[in-house]
Amino acid sequence: MAVLTAKDYRSEVEPTWCAGCGDFGVLNATARALAELQKDPAKVVGVSGIGCSSRLPLFLKGYNAHTLHGRAITFAIGVKVARPDLDVIVFTGDGDMFSIGSGHNPHVARRNLDITIIMMDNKVYGLTKNQISPTSRDGQYGSLTPYGNIDGHINPIMYMLTFGATYVAQTYAGNLKHMTKIIKEAISHKGLSFVNIISPCPTFNKFDSYKYYKNHLIDINEDLGHNEIDNFNKAMEMAIHWDDNYRDPNNTKAHIGVYYKVEKPTYHDRVKEVQERLGREDSIQNLINVCKPKAI
Amino acid sequence: MANERFDLVIKVGGEGGEGVITAGDFLTETAARAGYWAVNYKSYPAEIKGGYAQSTVRVSSERVYSTGDSFDILCAFNGEAVEKNMVFLKRAKEESKPKVLVYDSTDYQPVEELENVIYYPVPLSELAKDVMKAYITKNIIALGVLSELFEIPEKSIKDAIKAKFMRKGERIVEMNYKAFDLGRQYVRENLKKVDPYKFPAPQEPQDVVIMEGNQAVAKGSIAAGVQFYAAYPITPATTVGNYIVNDLIKRGGWLYQAEDEISSLGMALGASFAGKKAMTATSGPGISLMSEFISYAGITELPIVIVDVQRGGPGTGMPTKHEQADLFICAFGGHGDFPRAILAATTVEDNFYLAVEAFNLAEKYQIPVFLMTDGALAIRSEVFPTPKVEQREDGKIIVRGQIPYGVEEIEVVNRWIYNPEEDKEGRFKSPTGRFLRYKTDTPDGITPMAIPGDPNAIHAITGLERTENTDPRFTPEIRVKQMNKRFRKLQTLLREDAARYYKDMRIDSDNADVAIISWGLTASIAREAAKRLREQGYTVNEFYPRLLWPIKAEVFEEFASKAKRVIVPETNYHGQLAFILRATTNLKDLISYVAYRGEAFIPKEIEDFAKMAIEKDIKKGWFTPSDVYGTVVGAI
Ligand SMILES: Cc1ncc(C[n+]2csc(CCOP(=O)(O)OP(=O)(O)O)c2C)c(N)n1
Ligand code: SF4
Ligand SMILES: [Mg+2]
Numbered sequence: 001m002a003v004l005t006a007k008d009y010r011s012e013v014e015p016t017w018c019a020g021c022g023d024f025g026v027l028n029a030t031a032r033a034l035a036e037l038q039k040d041p042a043k044v045v046g047v048s049g050i051g052c053s054s055r056l057p058l059f060l061k062g063y064n065a066h067t068l069h070g071r072a073i074t075f076a077i078g079v080k081v082a083r084p085d086l087d088v089i090v091f092t093g094d095g096d097m098f099s100i101g102s103g104h105n106p107h108v109a110r111r112n113l114d115i116t117i118i119m120m121d122n123k124v125y126g127l128t129k130n131q132i133s134p135t136s137r138d139g140q141y142g143s144l145t146p147y148g149n150i151d152g153h154i155n156p157i158m159y160m161l162t163f164g165a166t167y168v169a170q171t172y173a174g175n176l177k178h179m180t181k182i183i184k185e186a187i188s189h190k191g192l193s194f195v196n197i198i199s200p201c202p203t204f205n206k207f208d209s210y211k212y213y214k215n216h217l218i219d220i221n222e223d224l225g226h227n228e229i230d231n232f233n234k235a236m237e238m239a240i241h242w243d244d245n246y247r248d249p250n251n252t253k254a255h256i257g258v259y260y261k262v263e264k265p266t267y268h269d270r271v272k273e274v275q276e277r278l279g280r281e282d283s284i285q286n287l288i289n290v291c292k293p294k295a296i
Numbered sequence: 297m298a299n300e301r302f303d304l305v306i307k308v309g310g311e312g313g314e315g316v317i318t319a320g321d322f323l324t325e326t327a328a329r330a331g332y333w334a335v336n337y338k339s340y341p342a343e344i345k346g347g348y349a350q351s352t353v354r355v356s357s358e359r360v361y362s363t364g365d366s367f368d369i370l371c372a373f374n375g376e377a378v379e380k381n382m383v384f385l386k387r388a389k390e391e392s393k394p395k396v397l398v399y400d401s402t403d404y405q406p407v408e409e410l411e412n413v414i415y416y417p418v419p420l421s422e423l424a425k426d427v428m429k430a431y432i433t434k435n436i437i438a439l440g441v442l443s444e445l446f447e448i449p450e451k452s453i454k455d456a457i458k459a460k461f462m463r464k465g466e467r468i469v470e471m472n473y474k475a476f477d478l479g480r481q482y483v484r485e486n487l488k489k490v491d492p493y494k495f496p497a498p499q500e501p502q503d504v505v506i507m508e509g510n511q512a513v514a515k516g517s518i519a520a521g522v523q524f525y526a527a528y529p530i531t532p533a534t535t536v537g538n539y540i541v542n543d544l545i546k547r548g549g550w551l552y553q554a555e556d557e558i559s560s561l562g563m564a565l566g567a568s569f570a571g572k573k574a575m576t577a578t579s580g581p582g583i584s585l586m587s588e589f590i591s592y593a594g595i596t597e598l599p600i601v602i603v604d605v606q607r608g609g610p611g612t613g614m615p616t617k618h619e620q621a622d623l624f625i626c627a628f629g630g631h632g633d634f635p636r637a638i639l640a641a642t643t644v645e646d647n648f649y650l651a652v653e654a655f656n657l658a659e660k661y662q663i664p665v666f667l668m669t670d671g672a673l674a675i676r677s678e679v680f681p682t683p684k685v686e687q688r689e690d691g692k693i694i695v696r697g698q699i700p701y702g703v704e705e706i707e708v709v710n711r712w713i714y715n716p717e718e719d720k721e722g723r724f725k726s727p728t729g730r731f732l733r734y735k736t737d738t739p740d741g742i743t744p745m746a747i748p749g750d751p752n753a754i755h756a757i758t759g760l761e762r763t764e765n766t767d768p769r770f771t772p773e774i775r776v777k778q779m780n781k782r783f784r785k786l787q788t789l790l791r792e793d794a795a796r797y798y799k800d801m802r803i804d805s806d807n808a809d810v811a812i813i814s815w816g817l818t819a820s821i822a823r824e825a826a827k828r829l830r831e832q833g834y835t836v837n838e839f840y841p842r843l844l845w846p847i848k849a850e851v852f853e854e855f856a857s858k859a860k861r862v863i864v865p866e867t868n869y870h871g872q873l874a875f876i877l878r879a880t881t882n883l884k885d886l887i888s889y890v891a892y893r894g895e896a897f898i899p900k901e902i903e904d905f906a907k908m909a910i911e912k913d914i915k916k917g918w919f920t921p922s923d924v925y926g927t928v929v930g931a932i
Contacts, residue, residue, distance in 0.1 A: 011756065012730065013767050042751040047566070050759075058756050058768065063748035065569055065596075066758035067562065068588055074559040078566020078574070079748070081550055082524050086570065086748050107555040271550060281546040284519050284685040284693070291505035291515070292682060293328050294459035 006031040009041055011061045020210075022173030022199030023053050023120055029179035030060065030089075030118070036184055044087045047076040049101060052127045053093035053120035053199065070101025073108050076115050084268045087187060090117040095125045098134040098154055109163035111267040112191045118183065119156065119194070120173070122201035123208055130204040137207060137249065155246070157239040160194040161232070161260055167193035168235065168260040170242075172217055173200060174210050178256055185258070191266050198254060213254065220257035235260035302332070302357040302496050305364050306442065308435075309380060310373025310400075312341040312349035315435030319371070320351020321677065322439055322456050327355040328506055328679045329452035331499030336677045337363040342616045348380055357496070359680075361643055361820035365900045368493055369396040369446065371438055373420065375404035388412040396491045398441060400434075414491045416445065416483075423478060433475035440479020445487070447494040450480075503682045509644045509673035510577075513603055514540035516651025517575055519685050519695050520708055522601075523549035524567035524574040526560035528582065531615040532671035533605035536577040557582035561589040561602070568598045569757065571713075571747030573655055577603035579671075580613065580622050587630045590664050594634025596757045597734070597743075597782065599658040599665075599711055601651075606670040606816075608894045617894030618672040620816045621868035626666040627845045627876060633779070635786040637661070638845040639797065640668040642700070642819040644678035649699050649706060650842060656709040657793065661742060661785045668844070672896055673817050701842050702799030714744035714753045724753075731755045732764040736777040740792075741784030786846045797843035798851050802826075803858055805835035810906045811859030813839045813852070813886075815873055817896055818865050825902035834910065844873065849881040856883050861915050865889040865902050871918060885916040897921075 009031040017023050034044060046057030050069035057064035063086075067075045072090045080088045097105065097119050108115065123140070125131040132142035132149045135156065139148040160168050167189040171182040179197065186193035200208055220226040220238055228234050242255045281287055306323055310316045320336050327334035334355045341347025352363045366387070372378045378385075378399055388395040389411035399406075401417035409415070418441050424434040436457065443453050454473060461468045507515065513536050517525075525544055527537035541551045549572070554560040557578050564574040578586070583604050593600050606622045608614030626638050637657045641647045647669055658665040683697035693708035714724060714731065724732045724744060731753035735743050746753030760768040761775055810829065814822040819840040826836045839855050856862045864874040864886050871888030878884055889905050891897055901921045908914070908924055 012728070040751075042749055042754055045570070045748055046756075058758060061754060062756070063569075063746075063754060064756035065566070066756065066760070067565075068592055068759060071558060071562045071589070074554070074562025075566035075569070077552065077559075078524065078526065078563035078568075079570040080566075081552055081563070082567035082570040082572040082574070083748060103555060104559060107559075275545055275548070275550075278542060278545045280548065281543070282687075284547075284687060287518055287543050287546070288505065288515055288683055288685060291507050291511070292503075293325055293456070293501070293506065294462075296455045296458055 004035055004038060004041070006035040009034045009061050011059055013058050015059050016055065017052060018203045020202040021052065022122060022197070022201065023056060025173035025176060025179065026118065026120055026197055026199055027056055027059055029176055029183055030056070032176070032180045033183040033187060036180070037187060039087060043085065044089065045079050046089050046091055047072045047079065048091040049093070049096035050127065051093035051096045051125070052201070053122070054091060054096055056091040070096055070099070071104070072096065073101060073104040073117070077108060077113055080113055080115055081271070084114070088115045089187065090115060092117065092119050093126070094119060094121045094123060094135040094156070095133040098156060102134070105159065106163040109160060109165045109192050109194070112164065112166055112264055114190055114192070114266045114268055116186045116189070116193045117195070118186070119196050120199040121156065121196050122199050122205055124201050124205040126201050126204055140205070140207065153246070155239060155243040156196050157242065157259055158236065161235055161239060164192070165194045165260070166191035166262050166264050169258040170196045170198070171256050172198045172213060174213060175256065182258070189261065191264055216249065216253045217256055218253040220255045220259070222257070226257065226259070229258050229261045232260065300357070300496055303354070303360070304356070304369070304493055304495070305352060305354045305367045306369045306371065307350060307352040307367035307381070308371045308373070308438070309348065309350040309377030311376070312343070312347050313345060314373050315432065316349045316373055317351050319435040319439055320353050322453065322460070323353040323355070324677055324679065325456040325459070325506060326448060326453040327353070328504050329455055329498070329501055330449045330495070331501045332357060333359050334679045335360055335363055337672065338675050338677075340616065340675070348376055350377070355495070360824070362824045362899055364824070365898045367395065368393065369398065369442070371442060372397065372399040372404065373434065373438065374400055378404055385410050385413050394491060396493065398438070398445065416487050418482060423482060424475070427478060428475050430471065433472065436472045436475040437479040440476040441483055443476070444480040444483035445489060449495060449498040452498055504679050505682045506677055506679050507644055507648065508535070508675055508677045509647050509669055510535040510605065510675070511539040512644045512647035513577065513651050513667065513669065514543065516648040517601070517655065518543045518547060519683070519693070520652045520655035521573050521693065521710070522575050522655065523547070523572035524564060525549070525551040526554045526563040526574070526576045527551055528554045528557045528560045528578065530579045530582050532607055532674040533577045533579045533582070533603065535674065536603060536605065557585040558589065561586040561600070564600055565589060565593055565598050568600050573599070573659065575601040575603065577605060579605050579607045580609045580625070583622060583625050583629060590636070591630035591632055591634060592759045593664040594630065594632070594636060594782070595759055595761070597662040599662050601654045601658050601665050601667060603667045603669065605674050606668060614894045616671065618670055618817065618896045619867050619892065619894060620668070620670055620818065621872065621892070622668065623844060623868070623872040623876065624870070626668060635661070635782050636664045636666070636845065637789060637843065638666045638668060639842055640815045640844050641673060641842070642816060642840055644673060644676055645680040645700050646842065647673065648683055649695065649697070649701070652695050652706050652708065653796070656706065657789065659711040660709050661789055662711065662745065663785060668816065670817055700800070701797060703796050712742060712744045714746040714750070716752045726765055730765040733757070733766050734762065734778060734781065735764050736781040740788040741781050742788065790846055790848050794843055794846070794848045794851070798841055798848070800840040800842070801855060802838045804830065804837055806858045808835040808837040808859040809910050810834065811837040811839070811856060811862045812902070812906070813841070813855070813862060813864050813873070813877070814866060815841065815844060816866070818867055821897045821899050822865050822902050824899040825906065828899065828903050829906055834906070847876065847880040852877055852881045853883060861887060861909055863887045863889050863906060863909060865897060867891050867896060887914060887916055888918045890918065890920055
């Protein structure tokens with residue numbers, strides 16, 4: 001097969017995002033990562049929910065599915081369980097994954113399904129035009145909270161670590177190189193990988209801008225020496241550290257880098273064990289005949 | 297003896313956990329082993345432990361589809377079981393045949409002698425505790441008692457006992473035989489038979505299976521080739537999953553226990569998109585949660601089978617009770633307009649074949665298909681002729697049997713997968729070579745699917761309205777073409793397939809006294825009412841459609857035109873099928889006859905109402921059994 005370039009992973013559909021949207025970067029990095037891995041586009045399945053971010057798979061070439069708000073993970077699980085040979089990548093937003101769809105996160109992670117989840121975290125509901133999301137900052141203005149956010153926020157990294165994800169990383173839509181590297185690692189990881197991408201929404205979230213992040217990012221692996229990435233406690237410490245920073249955005253920095261990576265049996269490894277243990281029955285009739293009165 | 301007509305209803309009642317249900321299952325299997333047919337209607341207590349349970353077994357020399365109006369013989373494992381059935385015992389005085397009460401005299405003494413009731417006291421608990429030294433043998437002692445009293449073939453019943461306990465070793469089989477013999481001996485030494493009921497001699501057993509309703513759904517789905525099942529537990533649907541899980545794994549598939557019903561359907565649709573036949577089974581509350589994905593399946597045109605084992609609603613309603621009140625949500629649930637189909641089973645046997653048909657419709661038309669059953673059908677067991685599944689060398693699968701709705705055989709259908717070899721002229725390719733998943737100009741509305749991995753037909757799907765090559769676009773022209781394409785599939789279904797599900801129709805007369813249209817479990821009960829009406833000289837037309845959506849109006853209109861009145865019995869408040877028929881046909885004068893008390897109709901209630909309708913010349917309206925009997929009744 002001819003060598004594929006990033007362009008070969010793009011569909012004919014042109015993105016509809018606002019100029020300057022961080023999601024453009026995520027799209028580019030994903031196409032690059034797939035090209036570097038030379039994945040067969042016919043065997044990559046991108047699944048998304050609803051949101052600006054969730055439009056992303058429509059701009060990629062592949063058997064992609066743009067599903068329902070908050071339900072990408074459920075659909076992705078069905079694809080992966082039915083066809084373990086496919087690479088399944090979920091593209092989601094902070095509202096999609098941690099508000100309406102949050103009930104699915106523990107379960108996909110604890111089972112260690114071999115799926116990659118890429119969340120574009122713009123700390124806002126973009127598509128519905130500016131409402132606060134579960135990752136919005138304190139005081140952030142939204143159309144339904146004109147008085148400023150009083151709801152508190154969640155830390156997606158801590159959650160996904162707690163739920164049992166086996167690869168957890170954070171990266172930034174303004175850093176194509178870092179993003180590409182992380183997405184590549186996440187796709188190659190055997191098991192549930194979660195990548196949170198800080199992805200600015202210049203239209204509705206004026207605070208989390210490219211300008212802000214220029215001076216407010218720190219690489220946890222390079223700059224903070226977080227290298228024991230198979231150590232859960234250390235990963236958790238890092239995540240908590242980020243959360244503390246988050247509360248005082250002006251004096252602290254947001255993280256990029258790999259928090260955690262371990263190898264554990266995937267859901268599919270265990271499914272295979274069970275299938276082998278139970279064996280195969282080729283005759284459907286035999287399965288019906290067990291309902292006859294047993295011969296004595 | 298082979299020609300002698302035999303029809304007997306034995307009810308076993310008592311505390312859940314005392315082997316009441318097992319005793320009923322033994323009687324059912326005994327009937328099958330002795331060459332007879334049986335239907336076994338069970339009800340478990342709503343509580344996890346304890347509470348009243350019963351099993352009503354109708355054994356007959358002919359196929360029967362309901363457990364009748366009431367029992368002939370009640371075997372009461374405790375006083376509560378007698379009290380629960382007192383209404384029936386008291387009614388014996390109005391009936392021609394006597395009722396027999398076999399009761400545990402350790403627990404109960406009758407206070408009065410009821411007219412036309414024959415009493416056989418047996419100290420079941422005492423015999424189990426003091427003689428057998430094993431209380432768990434109480435139900436087997438009772439079977440010995442019933443066997444001796446009513447000449448239930450000893451060998452057949454002992455074989456059934458052996459088949460059940462074989463696995464546990466010879467010693468356990470022997471102990472149960474001993475308990476059985478003890479029951480027989482007690483009767484010989486202490487009771488004098490004065491009732492008229494007895495089993496005929498065993499016949500050559502037929503090639504039959506015994507299945508529960510949910511088991512039949514599971515087995516039928518396996519025959520159809522299901523590869524993925526997503527489950528979230530809910531009474532009374534859970535056991536479809538219990539029954540299917542091992543079979544599914546052995547057939548190379550998988551059952552995934554989801555975190556909720558939204559996920560179940562999402563997962564099943566993901567598996568369908570990935571190329572596998574997929575299903576989920578749930579009950580009313582689960583269907584409500586699934587609504588958004590049902591609508592999504594409609595626009596993305598993904599084949600999916602959704603089994604609704606209905607229970608009493610609304611809200612949490614009556615989880616363990618019978619009702620058929622989900623027809624509206626299955627027909628209309630989910631936002632927007634999209635095509636779908638509904639099949640509804642009237643018996644356990646139907647469940648098996650209609651599961652195959654549900655997959656066929658889903659795969660052929662790429663639509664959501666509902667298979668509707670209910671809680672009473674779910675746990676009822678039936679003896680029916682063994683379905684035969686032929687797996688041919690060329691991969692074709694043919695399902696045969698005595699298919700109750702009158703079709704000869706069912707060939708398993710697989711979805712149309714795009715094959716570039718068959719599309720040399722590029723009908724399903726755009727000028728730039730893109731795959732046209734939703735081409736709008738096929739005459740039947742059906743277009744080929746493509747499954748991940750095929751480099752020739754790469755495409756994305758979306759719940760947004762889209763172009764032929766799946767790009768989101770909402771122009772009026774595209775919208776109208778795509779809508780028409782999707783709904784053309786239903787017109788095709790009505791043209792090519794609906795007739796299969798409309799064969800269970802009987803026309804006695806072109807101007808019958810009464811016509812009955814019914815669905816689900818109620819249909820199997822209406823059938824018996826119709827038979828009785830006919831025996832009394834009325835002309836009765838009957839129609840039990842298995843396809844409830846879409847509706848082929850002319851079939852219903854023509855059927856209705858041949859009778860003076862049409863009664864639609866169903867167990868929900870609105871009269872949901874009648875409601876839909878009034879809306880989709882020119883039939884405005886339908887008589888809704890409904891019960892919503894959480895229990896199925898009995899044949900007599902439909903029979904009595906039909907007679908009332910004839911006498912009072914009722915032609916339309918909404919009635920309940922209270923209008924016939926003047927009071928709210930349980931199973932009357
Ligand atoms: C069931 C349902 N409820 C609400 C919506 C409306 N809706 C669309 S996107 C969205 C929020 C998206 O936020 P996020 O996931 O953060 O995506 P972003 O647009 O910020 O990338 C909402 C509420 C919907 N599509 N479906
Ligand atoms: S609204 Fe924000 S998230 Fe949406 S496309 Fe525009 S910039 Fe991107
Ligand atoms: Mg967002």
